[in-house]
Amino acid sequence: MDGIHDMGGTQGWGSVEIDPNEPVFKEDWEARAFALSLASMGVSGTNLDAFRHGLERLHPVDYLSEGYYGRWISTAELLCVDSGILPPGAVAARARVMQGEKVDEPADVETQKPQYERGGAGSLREIEDTPKFEAGQTIRASSLRKSGHTRLPAYVRGRTGTVIARRPAAVLPDSTAHFTGEDPQHVYTVEFDSTELWGEGAEKSKVRIDLFESYMEAA
Amino acid sequence: MDGIHDMGGTQGWGSVEIDPNEPVFKEDWEARAFALSLASMGVSGTNLDAFRHGLERLHPVDYLSEGYYGRWISTAELLCVDSGILPPGAVAARARVMQGEKVDEPADVETQKPQYERGGAGSLREIEDTPKFEAGQTIRASSLRKSGHTRLPAYVRGRTGTVIARRPAAVLPDSTAHFTGEDPQHVYTVEFDSTELWGEGAEKSKVRIDLFESYMEAA
Amino acid sequence: MTELPRSEDYPSPQIRVEALEALLVERGLVDPNVLDGFINRYVNDVGPMNGAKVVAKAWVDDDYRKRLLADGTEACKELGFGGPQGEHIVVVENTPEMHNMVVCTLCSCYPWPLLGLPPNWYKDPAYRARSVREPRALLKEMGLDLPDSVEITVWDSSAENRYFILPMRPEGTEGLSEDELAKLVSRDAMVGVAQVTAG
Amino acid sequence: MTELPRSEDYPSPQIRVEALEALLVERGLVDPNVLDGFINRYVNDVGPMNGAKVVAKAWVDDDYRKRLLADGTEACKELGFGGPQGEHIVVVENTPEMHNMVVCTLCSCYPWPLLGLPPNWYKDPAYRARSVREPRALLKEMGLDLPDSVEITVWDSSAENRYFILPMRPEGTEGLSEDELAKLVSRDAMVGVAQVTAG
Numbered sequence: 001m002d003g004i005h006d007m008g009g010t011q012g013w014g015s016v017e018i019d020p021n022e023p024v025f026k027e028d029w030e031a032r033a034f035a036l037s038l039a040s041m042g043v044s045g046t047n048l049d050a051f052r053h054g055l056e057r058l059h060p061v062d063y064l065s066e067g068y069y070g071r072w073i074s075t076a077e078l079l080c081v082d083s084g085i086l087p088p089g090a091v092a093a094r095a096r097v098m099q100g101e102k103v104d105e106p107a108d109v110e111t112q113k114p115q116y117e118r119g120g121a122g123s124l125r126e127i128e129d130t131p132k133f134e135a136g137q138t139i140r141a142s143s144l145r146k147s148g149h150t151r152l153p154a155y156v157r158g159r160t161g162t163v164i165a166r167r168p169a170a171v172l173p174d175s176t177a178h179f180t181g182e183d184p185q186h187v188y189t190v191e192f193d194s195t196e197l198w199g200e201g202a203e204k205s206k207v208r209i210d211l212f213e214s215y216m217e218a219a
Numbered sequence: 220m221d222g223i224h225d226m227g228g229t230q231g232w233g234s235v236e237i238d239p240n241e242p243v244f245k246e247d248w249e250a251r252a253f254a255l256s257l258a259s260m261g262v263s264g265t266n267l268d269a270f271r272h273g274l275e276r277l278h279p280v281d282y283l284s285e286g287y288y289g290r291w292i293s294t295a296e297l298l299c300v301d302s303g304i305l306p307p308g309a310v311a312a313r314a315r316v317m318q319g320e321k322v323d324e325p326a327d328v329e330t331q332k333p334q335y336e337r338g339g340a341g342s343l344r345e346i347e348d349t350p351k352f353e354a355g356q357t358i359r360a361s362s363l364r365k366s367g368h369t370r371l372p373a374y375v376r377g378r379t380g381t382v383i384a385r386r387p388a389a390v391l392p393d394s395t396a397h398f399t400g401e402d403p404q405h406v407y408t409v410e411f412d413s414t415e416l417w418g419e420g421a422e423k424s425k426v427r428i429d430l431f432e433s434y435m436e437a438a
Numbered sequence: 439m440t441e442l443p444r445s446e447d448y449p450s451p452q453i454r455v456e457a458l459e460a461l462l463v464e465r466g467l468v469d470p471n472v473l474d475g476f477i478n479r480y481v482n483d484v485g486p487m488n489g490a491k492v493v494a495k496a497w498v499d500d501d502y503r504k505r506l507l508a509d510g511t512e513a514c515k516e517l518g519f520g521g522p523q524g525e526h527i528v529v530v531e532n533t534p535e536m537h538n539m540v541v542c543t544l545c546s547c548y549p550w551p552l553l554g555l556p557p558n559w560y561k562d563p564a565y566r567a568r569s570v571r572e573p574r575a576l577l578k579e580m581g582l583d584l585p586d587s588v589e590i591t592v593w594d595s596s597a598e599n600r601y602f603i604l605p606m607r608p609e610g611t612e613g614l615s616e617d618e619l620a621k622l623v624s625r626d627a628m629v630g631v632a633q634v635t636a637g
Numbered sequence: 638m639t640e641l642p643r644s645e646d647y648p649s650p651q652i653r654v655e656a657l658e659a660l661l662v663e664r665g666l667v668d669p670n671v672l673d674g675f676i677n678r679y680v681n682d683v684g685p686m687n688g689a690k691v692v693a694k695a696w697v698d699d700d701y702r703k704r705l706l707a708d709g710t711e712a713c714k715e716l717g718f719g720g721p722q723g724e725h726i727v728v729v730e731n732t733p734e735m736h737n738m739v740v741c742t743l744c745s746c747y748p749w750p751l752l753g754l755p756p757n758w759y760k761d762p763a764y765r766a767r768s769v770r771e772p773r774a775l776l777k778e779m780g781l782d783l784p785d786s787v788e789i790t791v792w793d794s795s796a797e798n799r800y801f802i803l804p805m806r807p808e809g810t811e812g813l814s815e816d817e818l819a820k821l822v823s824r825d826a827m828v829g830v831a832q833v834t835a836g
Contacts, residue, residue: 003231008742008793009770011366012279013220013763014441015778018768018825022756024680028790029651031680034754035672036657043666052744060231060563061283062644068760070650074641077657088639094656095648124724124795143377144418147230151795153742153771158362158377168725170797187776187796189312198770205789207769212795227543227594228571232564233640234579237457237626243481246441248452250481253555254473255458262467271545279762281445282503287546287561289451293442296458300440307440311458343525354510370596372543388552390596406597414594417571424590426570429597 001053001147001152004060008156009198029071033076037069041078044083046114048123049177053149054078084111114179121173125184127169132213135189137163141190141211142219149177152215156207160219161192164208172212185213220272220366221373221378223279228374230419244288252292259295261303267342268396273297278341291384303330333398340388344403346388351432352407356382359438360409361429368396371434379438380411383427391431404432466570480487485554486625488519489602492552493628494620497607507531510602510637514552524551524600530593531604532630538603539577539630541569542595549600553625560629570594580631610636684753685824687718688801691728691751692827693819696806706730709801713751723750723799728790731829732804736787737802738776738829740768741794748799752824759828769793779830802829809835 007013025031036214041051054075055063063071080086087106119125133139143158151173167189171182191213194202226232260270273294274282282290299305306325315322338344352358362377368372372390386408390401409430413421442448446586449457453537462468480593498501506513510527514520530538542548543566548556559565559580568576573590577583584590593601605627611619641647648656657801661667691713705712709726713719718813726748741747742765747755758764758779767775771790776782782787792800804826810818825831 001230004229005743007762007765008740009221009364010223010279010762011220012276012282013761013766014278014444016763016767018756018758018774018779018830024684024754025676028650029654031676032658032672034679035652035663035675035811036654036667037823038675039661039667039672043661043799047729055744057638058641059229059233060229062641063231064280064283064762068645068757070644072645073650073654073657077642077653080638080661085664085666086657090660091653091656092642092648092688094660097650098652098656099266099648100661103711113731120722145228145416146418147420151743153793153795154373155742167727167796168800173796187798189798191790194770196835197364199365201366203771203773203789205772205791207791207793209793210798212796220494226563226566227541229567230571231561232567233643235559235562235633237559237580243485243555244477246452248455250477251455251459251473252451253480254476255455255462255468256565258462258473259470274545275440277468278444281442283563285445285451287558289445290449292455293445296454297440297442299462302469304465305458309461310454311443311449312513313461316451317453317456317460318449332567341525348633349506352609368543372541372594372596383526386528386597386599388583392597401481406497406599408599410591413571417445422572422574424573424592426592426594428594429599431597 001056002145003056004063005056006154008153025069028093032180033069033073037072037076040066040079043080044079044085046079046083046179047176049171049173050079050114050179051150053177054171056149056189059145062219063165083113084109116179116181119182119184123170123176124168125182129184129186131166131186133163133166133186133216133218135163135165137161138219139190140217142215144218146174148174150174150215156190156192156209156211157196159192159196161196163188164191165189170212171202172213172214174212187212188216190216220275220368221364223277223282224275225373227336227372248326249288252288252295256291256295257325259298259360263298265298265302266395266400267396268390268392269298269333270294272396275368293416301337302332303328304332307385335343335398336402338401338403342353342389342395344381344386344390344401346403346404346405350385350405352385352405352435354382354384354435357407358382358435361436365393367393368391369393370432371430372428375409375428375430378411378415380409382407383410386429389431390431393431393433406431407435479554480550480625484521484551486552486623486628487620489552489625489628490519490620490623491517492519492602493604493623493634494616496604497619498616503604506536506604519551521551523552524549526599527552527602528599529604530591532606534606535587535589537577537584537630538591538593539569539573540593540595540601540602540603541566543567543570544596547595547600549602552602553628555627566635576621582632602628603628605634608618608634608636622624679749679754683720683750685751685822685827686819687716687753688748688751688824688827689819689822690710690716691718691801692803692822692833693815695803696775696818697815702803705803718750720750722746723748726751726800726801728801730801731805731832733805734788735785735790736776736783736829737790737792737800738768738772739792739794739800739802741767742764743795745797746794748801751801752827757826758830768794772829781831802827804833807835809831
């Protein structure tokens with residue numbers, strides 16, 4: 001989807017501060033949010049791609065204002081509610097109860113974990129399809145915009161680059177995030193020149209990005 | 220620039236609420252912000268395009284959180300400081316003084332209003348250049364990304380459409396906002412099919428958008 | 439170029455408005471009475487009632503309707519409507535087959551002389567974002583459920599042309615005067631997110 | 638699909654974390670000890686010290702360096718480093734002519750087994766946005782001012798491959814042991830936003 005998460009090349013964000021003494025977690029709740037988020041994928045029967053898509057489904061203002069682990073805990077809740085593990089509103093109600101309010105907690109609903117066939121653990125798969133592209137080849141990234149999850153960022157869409165390597169095949173996030181199957185595909189690292197992406201006035205540099213085979217066409 | 224303001228087709232924003240009894244200004248300060256913003260262009264020697272670019276230069280989080288007239292008053296300040304009409308920090312210092320804090324207000328600086336030649340009031344211009352395009356012609360919108368101001372939204376870049384009308388020539392915002400000249404150009408209304416913009420699964424509809432001649436190439 | 443502090447570290451917009459006005463007035467750069475004049479104009483004199491007069495006249499006077507569709511700027515001037523954000527007005531007619539609506543995806547350009555300042559929904563990111571991608575779903579959520587047979591065209595005001603919708607005259611209004619008709623015409627119908635009803 | 642209330646109307650993330658944990662524990666779906674284990678692992682056992690060992694070994698053992706560049710996943714496993722977010726590790730070498738750096742523009746993918754969880758700057762919108770468009774200006778602001786003669790390649794981790802930078806060994810470290818070298822190697826150098834200095 002064309003959401004706030006797709007940040008490559010967007011402008012106006014200001015500068016980056018490095019805090020050299022930053023702890024792994026700034027606050028205890030962030031550590032808990034991290035661990036619960038990892039657990040949420042298993043208990044909801046979803047997967048990493050669905051989790052990433054969950055982050056994208058948050059309202060842009062929330063995405064920007066909640067912080068990294070704030071986004072994670074919202075997404076963990078989203079996946080649990082999607083799959084019926086928790087009823088809608090359960091987390092907010094319990095949070096209010098914990099803060100001393102008198103609130104009715106919603107009753108459990110029927111679980112509806114996603115049903116789809118997994119080809120193994122993790123995301124890498126061995127496939128027999130003949131690769132469509134090879135190193136050195138010129139390709140164009142698809143210019144298609146999708147409403148669902150995709151890992152093709154807007155900044156390379158429709159742009160021309162060169163394949164520099166083929167990587168292990170992997171499940172297609174566009175399908176896996178929506179539980180319609182794994183659709184494993186070859187993955188390639190593609191190099192784009194900065195002037196192709198940002199115009200002649202751009203800093204001279206290269207971007208190398210991993211693209212799934214269906215994101216690419218021969219150019 | 221590729222900023223948060225370029226919202227056409229972006230996703231995740233939720234639904235729109237209409238308040239049928241909404242006043243023109245919800246609060247008095249909004250009315251004042253509106254009037255001051257109109258005045259700020261004149262006193263800073265800038266223009267409407269620079270004002271629009273000022274809105275885009277706000278940090279994305281501020282852009283989303285300050286509200287419409289909040290953005291305007293920030294931009295009015297930006298233009299006054301850019302042109303040296305007010306020293307940097309003057310508004311914040313005065314605001315703090317008005318709230319009872321003891322704060323030193325910064326001394327005035329030398330004004331540096333933009334110097335450039337205007338071809339008249341407003342944005343429309345009469346030009347003698349032969350129009351490059353005509354109604355019925357198929358064109359492609361430029362796919363160029365710019366760091367400065369532009370009125371070519373990302374969602375039509377690189378997409379193919381049909382010219383439906385030529386409109387009065389007008390100053391090019393990309394130049395005028397940066398005071399490098401007016402560069403008046405022909406302007407065309409171009410129709411894009413929703414499937415060209417958003418893919419085959421999109422709602423069937425048309426978008427008609429005004430493009431400056433330099434945003435277009437024959438297709 | 440100037441960079442402002444982030445809003446979280448900055449005084450509220452409300453107090454910054456007061457501060458900016460004071461600073462500019464002290465320097466003799468703005469006159470508070472002129473500001474009052476701007477505000478008064480857009481609170482009291484310019485608003486959807488202007489556009490409604492244009493629509494009502496076009497409904498009762500077919501010659502005017504033709505002039506309006508041929509040259510919106512001039513036809514609006516006939517009724518005394520022009521000025522900032524109305525340099526070039528293009529009027530688009532809704533029909534039983536084609537529904538038109540207006541947006542400004544990049545900011546919130548709007549035909550001020552005919553409609554005044556834009557309402558919050560028009561400035562909402564959701565409206566700016568969704569109108570060009572899923573107008574039918576958006577209109578339905580906003581209360582206008584168009585049959586599939588009606589085509590939708592969305593006008594994105596990306597330059598200095600300002601688009602204004604001439605809505606369809608509702609049935610059952612044959613006996614009404616121009617003034618009575620004008621009272622039926624809502625702002626939202628002239629932006630293309632509603633239709634006019636007989637009331 | 639579920640839509641959550643907007644954060645302004647919602648309890649704070651902090652209290653929602655407690656609520657979610659309580660609800661899942663009550664239902665027997667998560668074990669707090671397992672959560673403690675996850676946290677403990679990434680606070681204490683997995684972090685940049687892992688990557689630093691890989692770098693130091695590559696600096697002192699040229700055969701290892703070649704294996705590392707040829708098959709990062711296997712070479713990291715030799716030192717015991719693998720697991721989530723390390724399914725396929727690709728190691729890229731910085732040279733006097735070519736500087737490499739890593740980003741994930743779409744979220745914040747990062748080679749956990751080698752570097753632990755990403756620091757805030759890596760997750761900052763400014764880093765995610767600017768690294769692919771103006772890497773040289775960004776690196777300079779972050780303290781790494783590269784000569785114009787050095788080319789820059791930015792690796793955007795958009796799929797399941799995880800990129801890891803083998804920084805240049807600084808001059809003046811000829812006499813140091815592998816352990817001493819590892820202490821010099823900073824996290825930021827292994828993401829490509831800094832260089833290693835002799836200390």
